[in-house]
Amino acid sequence: MNGPFQYAYDTQLNGFAWIMQPENSTLLHNFNTWMAGTHAAHWLDWFPVKEEVIKGLEQDEKAVTMVDVGGSLGHELLELKKRYPELPGRLVLQDLPETIKGVAETKVFEPAVHDFFTPQPVEGKCILSLFSHSSSSTF
Numbered sequence: 001m002n003g004p005f006q007y008a009y010d011t012q013l014n015g016f017a018w019i020m021q022p023e024n025s026t027l028l029h030n031f032n033t034w035m036a037g038t039h040a041a042h043w044l045d046w047f048p049v050k051e052e053v054i055k056g057l058e059q060d061e062k063a064v065t066m067v068d069v070g071g072s073l074g075h076e077l078l079e080l081k082k083r084y085p086e087l088p089g090r091l092v093l094q095d096l097p098e099t100i101k102g103v104a105e106t107k108v109f110e111p112a113v114h115d116f117f118t119p120q121p122v123e124g125k126c127i128l129s130l131f132s133h134s135s136s137s138t139f
């Protein structure tokens with residue numbers, strides 16, 4: 001791969017592979033903080049969660065309700081559960097190991113290392129959320 005990013009940073013890595021390098025951990029921290037803080041119109045302000053999600057859900061606390069794929073530090077799942085504490089089932093946060101390492105301990109969701117270019121390990125009926133992704137499968 002050879003584009004402006006690779007030229008500017010003198011690397012053959014894609015942007016995410018580059019920022020996951022230990023020497024770029026400050027930038028990764030800044031990026032995750034920015035991701036959590038820059039959503040102006042939040043989807044939970046307009047998406048009818050009660051009607052579209054909660055209404056049809058099986059009340060099974062062991063079942064996974066939502067997997068946030070590439071969910072950074074889990075800010076979307078935290079906000080979802082804050083607004084809808086009655087949401088049943090488990091919430092799973094997936095991201096790359098370097099990001100998952102930085103996730104604060106919580107009972108709201110289960111953090112898991114997963115590369116979204118590999119098969120999804122969570123099986124069964126659940127919502128897969130993929131917010132704000134610009135990744136191309138041609139990395």
Ligand SMILES: C[S@@+](CC[C@H](N)C(=O)[O-])C[C@H]1O[C@@H](n2cnc3c(N)ncnc32)[C@H](O)[C@@H]1O
Nearest residue numbers: 016035070071072095096099114115116131132
């Ligand atoms: C643009 S951020 C979006 C974060 C969050 N979904 C949001 O909308 O606020 C992209 C996220 O995808 C993660 N990511 C990038 N490549 C990934 C991969 N191959 N597998 C899993 N997560 C990945 C990054 O670590 C980052 O947290």
